[in-house]
Amino acid sequence: MPGSLENRPKVWDYETVLEKIGYGKTQWILLLVSGLLTITTVAAQQAMGIIVIASQCDFHTTQAEKGVMMATRTAGLVLSTIVWGYISDDVGRRKVLIYGTFASNALQFSLMFVSDLWLFNIINFFAGISVGSVPAALYPYLGEFNIPRHRAVTINYSTMFVTVSAIIVPAAAWLILSYDWAITLGDFVFRPWRLMLLINLLPGLIGGLVLLYYPESPKFLLSQDKTQEAIEVVTWISKFNKGKSIQQVMEYEEFTLKSEDPDGERLLANSQGIVTKIVQANMPLFHKPHRLNFILCNLAVFGLFFASCGVQVWLPDIVNKLSGDVNNSSTVCKILSLPLGAPQNVTQEDCTVHISSKTYIDNLIVGFAFLLAFSIQGFLLNPLGRKNVLFAALAGAVLSGIFLHFIGNPTGVLVVFCLYILLPGLCISIMIGAIVDLVPTHLRSKAVSFCMSMGRLGVIASTNLIGVMLTPYCNTTFAIFTSTLIVCIVIVRYLPIKNSA
Structure with a gap:
């Protein structure tokens, strides 16, 4: 034996x-x-x-x-x-x-x-x-x-x-x-x-x-x-x-591996169906004690994607239009008040598209700025605290949104636009980290997936809002984005986000 x-x-x-x-x-x-x-x-x-x-x-x-x-x-x-x-x-x-x-x-x-x-x-x-x-x-x-x-x-x-x-x-x-x-x-x-x-x-x-x-x-x-x-x-x-x-x-010579706890029920084999199981699995997130914090996190993530990613998707079109300002002194909304769409009553042969090199350069600058900013943020989170970094970034984004209505200098416009997109974008990763802290282990993947889906809904909302409103109601459009960021500041104020990871 x-x-x-x-x-x-x-x-x-x-x-x-x-x-x-x-x-x-x-x-x-x-x-x-x-x-x-x-x-x-x-x-x-x-x-x-x-x-x-x-x-x-x-x-x-x-x-x-x-x-x-x-x-x-x-x-x-x-x-x-x-x-x-x-x-x-x-x-x-x-x-x-x-x-x-x-x-x-x-x-x-x-x-x-x-x-x-x-x-x-x-x-x-x-x-x-x-x-x-x-x-x-x-x-x-x-x-x-x-x-x-x-x-x-x-x-x-x-x-x-x-x-x-x-x-x-x-x-x-x-x-x-x-x-x-x-x-x-x-x-x-x-x-x-x-x-x-x-x-x-x-x-x-x-x-x-x-x-x-x-x-x-x-x-x-x-x-x-x-x-x-x-x-x-x-x-x-x-x-x-x-x-x-x-x-x-x-x-x-001989060994075996310890079994893992099952990842969950086999959804595809369940007679209730995937959708029903997903709804049931996510319901604990909307019950006490997680309900309030989870709903606030979703609203904040929606707002951050709405304000940052939506504007970023439209940035090439906006910058291309701004590059046509011969005076180099008009505000963003004065330039964008001109129609941006292609002429509707022309043949394909008559239609021409011009994309300024400034469009590519400015988008490259934004890309490099994101890379640099993510690197810097990693060094700031622990000494300053996550909640303080969130407040500072969102406040900077709000100020950028306000300045956007008045600045006419091309370099100033680029800097402000870059901050307007960059700062809320940096907040997204911090908020996702906060969500992980605010829910128990067995709900974390579900919570992050749900919040990311809400964020992408924000992108859909903002891209369509800009498409419909930017030309006729430019100042109002940017005011909506800035107001959304102010709401995010209020939400962050009431979330119990730990200052250290």
């Missing part, structure tokens, strides 16, 4: 095994893959601000129709992200990432050849639904290949690729749209802006192809009682990182 006990394989915790293997090629390449997938997810939306200008002669869009073009992909993201998160807990993170990435790439590729505006919007909407799988499954997948000590830092570096995208998009657009060429195939004309759609999907395509060589998350497999498959994945990680078998690393 004692002999049989000695022959039993030793049971190890997965994260202990992962720590013994060490950080290596598996994690570094997966971090790069996550960055590529993040770039594709964000770039398609950011590039739409430039594409709506470049495509206005092909689609003969009005200002309101431009707003709809910008909002369709975000609408797909809003409707799908929460559902994708639950599906990834059911069928696996890797499957959701691969199918979602390749489906969104295929849909975006088809957009290159669409000549009807509403068909373009419909396909873009479904592309948004597909790409919603990336934020839902990527962070759990990435995190589960890292030990807890490395997890937060790795995910932080992955999110930094959002700012990289803000630099790549205007740079690529400047390179591609600087050339005036057209390929005519019957009634269809292929112009440079269509090539941008291809460039934007390439990072995701590359990331998806690399991901084909990666296995499913061992932690997910353990939560599904697939211990042997999890051991095979750990063996793969060991050989890839160290070139050694897992037995050599662990110094045990």
